[in-house]
Structure formats: structure tokens, C-alpha cells
Amino acid sequence: MGISIWQLLIILAIVLVLFGAKRLRNVGSDLGNAIKGFKSAVKDEDNKDAAQAASEQKLEQKPGENVFDVKAEEKKPADTTPPKA
Structure with a gap:
């Protein structure tokens, strides 16, 4: 039941x-x-992404620079009991 050529x-x-x-x-x-x-916009975007990935690979991080050593600690809930009168 498709559409015929006619x-x-x-x-x-x-x-x-x-x-x-x-x-x-x-x-x-x-x-x-x-x-x-x-199509040209998609191609340009792909080229831009590839160039950005290549430039990021060129950047080298020196040891000790822009590195943060942080210890995560769990925050304890505040005491919610009402004060005694």
C-alpha cells in the first residue's frame, strides 16, 4: 500500500x-x-575542535604549578536540640 508512480x-x-x-x-x-x-559550518567546527585539542596537548604542566592538594572532610551537622531553660 505504498504510493505508486502515477x-x-x-x-x-x-x-x-x-x-x-x-x-x-x-x-x-x-x-x-x-x-x-x-556542511561547511560543521566542517569548520570539527577543524576548530581538532585545533583546540592539538593546542591543549602542546601545553605542558610543570610539576607543582597550579595544583591544589585538598583533603575533603565531611561537614558535621549542627546541634539541633533546643537549649534547656
Whole structure:
């Protein structure tokens, strides 16, 4: 129960009558340009991430610099009993 080729041709004919061939051509080219722009933006972002990862690998941390040795301690709850009068 799929769409047959004849049904697709009828739909295409109706769309051509409603919008016209020129407008459909413009929509197609605009859609193609949008897809190209999206792909180039994704590619640029991937290149930026790779460059950032490479620059982070170049940074070397010297021993003892920007290192914090902290001992975690559990905070004890405050005494919640009311004072005796």
C-alpha cells in the first residue's frame, strides 16, 4: 500500500501548477545553498575542535604549578536540640 508512480506524477503536476517551475527551481537552489552552508559550518567546527585539542596537548604542566592538594572532610551537622531553660 505504498504510493505508486502515477500518484507521485499527479502530485508533481499539481505542485508545478500551484507554484510554477521558476519558483520551484529557486527553492531548490536555496535549499542546496543552505545544505552547503550547514556542511561547511560543521566542517569548520570539527577543524576548530581538532585545533583546540592539538593546542591543549602542546601545553605542558610543570610539576607543582597550579595544583591544589585538598583533603575533603565531611561537614558535621549542627546541634539541633533546643537549649534547656
